[in-house]
Each structure stands twice: as C-alpha cells, then as structure tokens.
Amino acid sequence: MEPTGLHEQVAGLINRKLNIAIDLLNLLWFIPMKCLIKPLGENSAFRPDFVILDRIWR
Incomplete structure (x- = not known):
C-alpha cells in the first residue's frame, strides 16, 4: 500500500x-x-520513504 x-x-x-x-x-x-x-539473504524487500545513495558507481 502506498502512503497517503x-x-x-x-x-x-x-x-x-x-x-x-x-x-x-x-x-x-x-x-x-x-x-x-532487499536485505541480504531475504526473500522480500521493503520500500523506504526515502533513501540517500552515493552517485559514484564503482
């Protein structure tokens, strides 16, 4: 369900x-x-409200 x-x-x-x-x-x-x-070893995932990622791809 999406937040509202x-x-x-x-x-x-x-x-x-x-x-x-x-x-x-x-x-x-x-x-x-x-x-x-998706946590390592888990079969499911979750959708956070926001996440900050590094823009540098290695």
Whole structure:
C-alpha cells in the first residue's frame, strides 16, 4: 500500500530539505524517486520513504 495524506506530505518535505542540503554541499549523493531495499539473504524487500545513495558507481 502506498502512503497517503499527512505521511506523504512529511516524507515529501524531508525529501525536499535533504535534496537542498545535498545540492548546497555539492555532495555526490542522490535520492531516487522509487527504490526497493532487499536485505541480504531475504526473500522480500521493503520500500523506504526515502533513501540517500552515493552517485559514484564503482
């Protein structure tokens, strides 16, 4: 189920503030629009409200 209402507003505000800080600090990070996190050894995954990833692919 996708989050709605107040939860979505708060997640959006946090996402916006973090993106501004990332830009101001010239960090090589990004926040993807959609992301699934699958722990090692698990058969399922979860979708966080937001996640910050390193933009450098190795």
